Amino acid sequence: MGSIVQAAKITHVPSIWMSHTIEQFHGIRQSAIDGLDELGRRAQASGVETFLVFDVHWIVNQGFHINAKARHEGCFTSHELPHMLADLDYGYDGDPDLANAIAESVDKAGLRAMAHDTPNLACEYGTLVPMHFMNEGSFARVVPVAANQYASIDEGRRMGEAIARAIADSGRKVSVLASGSLSHAFWPNAVSADGLNKVNGEFNRQVDLRVLDLWQQGAWPEFLDMLPAYAERCYGECAMVDTAMLFGALGWADYQGTAEIITPYFGSSGTGQCNVVFDPPPVP
């Protein structure tokens, strides 16, 4: 039997790479880096063999897509924010068996799913930034999962549930990561540089903080009830489908686990960010 041995909502903001590589910005995202390092240490201690990353920067418009390549290798520069994130070298083994099993399971659930082993299908930074810190030494395989920007929260839930079934049948120990923002309102361009370390809007900041409270209280039904409105009103990154997939994999409203904040809430270019780990669901 396979199992989810780690589950987390994680940050991937390019300012992490600025903090890591540009002298002038050194340290601005140290708590995010420390949190990703800590999650990596815990993953290794839990025997994680594969990181499954719900990547809201691999944005798709139709269906559900899984990267099934045997090897991910390259040098990444962000087209969105090239001044923040450039020249990130990476090299990880993929997990074609798990990727294909997930596609089959998701397809069986009635959601059109496709696994791709295409030489030029590269990784996006929702996967690459966290993996740089969490998967040091490339100890685990990596499977990026795309985020459909037009999928509903309910489709995300069903996708996550189907993924959990595939993991249970896989024999793998898997870390499931929702790599995406809380609120996601970028600053208007004219003030974007000044807003590097701030959340855009008190409403978004307060709702994000309330969500983190609900997570710490284990108030899962309340959070899940508000998730569609939260995604809409707080400009969810890819409509927060990564979060929906994560909670689908955890068991949705039946989930009984607790959350632990690894990196306290912070603002980045207007968006709300955190690293939060959730108890893994019971082995089915």
Ligand SMILES: [Fe+2]
């Ligand atoms: Fe992002």
